[in-house]
Amino acid sequence: MEARLLLSQGVSAENDRLRKLLGLMTELPYKTEAARVIGKDFNSFRPYLLLDKGESVGIKKYSAVLTPLGLVGKVLESGRFSSKVILINDPDLSVPALIVRTQEQGLVSGTLDGRSKLRFLDLDSEVMEGDLVVTSGLNMTYPAGILIGKVKFVGVESSGLGKFAILEPAVRVSSVSEVLIVV
Numbered sequence: 001m002e003a004r005l006l007l008s009q010g011v012s013a014e015n016d017r018l019r020k021l022l023g024l025m026t027e028l029p030y031k032t033e034a035a036r037v038i039g040k041d042f043n044s045f046r047p048y049l050l051l052d053k054g055e056s057v058g059i060k061k062y063s064a065v066l067t068p069l070g071l072v073g074k075v076l077e078s079g080r081f082s083s084k085v086i087l088i089n090d091p092d093l094s095v096p097a098l099i100v101r102t103q104e105q106g107l108v109s110g111t112l113d114g115r116s117k118l119r120f121l122d123l124d125s126e127v128m129e130g131d132l133v134v135t136s137g138l139n140m141t142y143p144a145g146i147l148i149g150k151v152k153f154v155g156v157e158s159s160g161l162g163k164f165a166i167l168e169p170a171v172r173v174s175s176v177s178e179v180l181i182v183v
Contacts, residue, residue, distance in 0.1 A: 030143055032180040033057050038082070042174060046092070047114070048076065049085040049176065057183075059083050062141050064182040070147035070170030071095065071135060072179055083181070087173050088148065089114050097148055098136040102126045105136055108148055108167065116149060118165040125163045127154050133167055143182060 039050030053059050055078050063075040065085050073093060076086040086093050089110040097108045097118055104125055106118045118133055131151040137144025149167035156163055 028143075028180075031183050033059060033183050035059075035083070035179055035181055037177055037179065040174070047087045047090055047173070049073070049087065049173070049179075051083045051085060051179065051181070052081070053181065054079045054081045054083050056080050059181050059183060064135075064142045064146070065179050066146055066182070067171050067176060067179055070149070071142070072171050072173055072176060074141055075181065085179075088169055088171070089116050089173065095142055095148065096136040096138040097133050098144075099127055099151075100132040100134055101128075102131070105138070106165075108133065116167040116169055118151070118167060119157075119162075121163040121165065123156070123160075123162050127151060127163060127165050129154060131165075133165075 033053055035051040035053035037049050038052045041048050049072070059075060059078045061075055061078050065072040065074055071088055073085045073087040073090070075083045077084040088095070091110045091112055093110055095108045096105065098105050104121060104127065106120045108116055108118050111117050121127055129151050133148045133151065135142040135144055135146040135148060147170040149169040151165045152168040153166040154163060
């Protein structure tokens with residue numbers, strides 16, 4: 001009986017996730033393709049997800065990857081039937097970003113310890129703990145307005161020339177099972 005209850009709860013949770021994903025697909029003003037996560041690697045040098053969709057359904061390198069909660073990363077490699085996604089906390093990923101409250105722009109990238117950091121803010125920036133950060137739309141990869149995270153900590157760069165903010169990501173990438181890929 002306990003096993004059936006756990007199975008039922010799992011199915012219910014999956015249905016809820018898929019319903020939210022489908023709802024997001026119909027709301028977005030751009031075309032997306034749903035995909036399942038079929039592999040994960042969270043090593044500290046290059047965390048990534050492996051998806052079950054690829055070039056055969058229009059997935060291209062550098063396509064943005066998201067969930068109903070926010071940005072996951074972008075497609076790093078696309079094969080015929082699968083794709084590899086570089087994650088938002090990877091030091092090699094940079095995302096043009098915008099602080100919603102102040103409209104200040106910066107660049108979000110990962111850090112070596114697996115966090116996300118908003119960089120290149122002016123020294124007189126009004127960024128505060130709790131501010132929401134979204135994609136700015138200033139490049140072709142990430143459409144504007146996708147939630148990246150919330151400011152957790154604000155500091156001054158070691159050079160003293162600007163501020164930075166450590167973000168609490170909107171998406172906990174270790175628990176992602178399904179995503180949308182912008183095509």
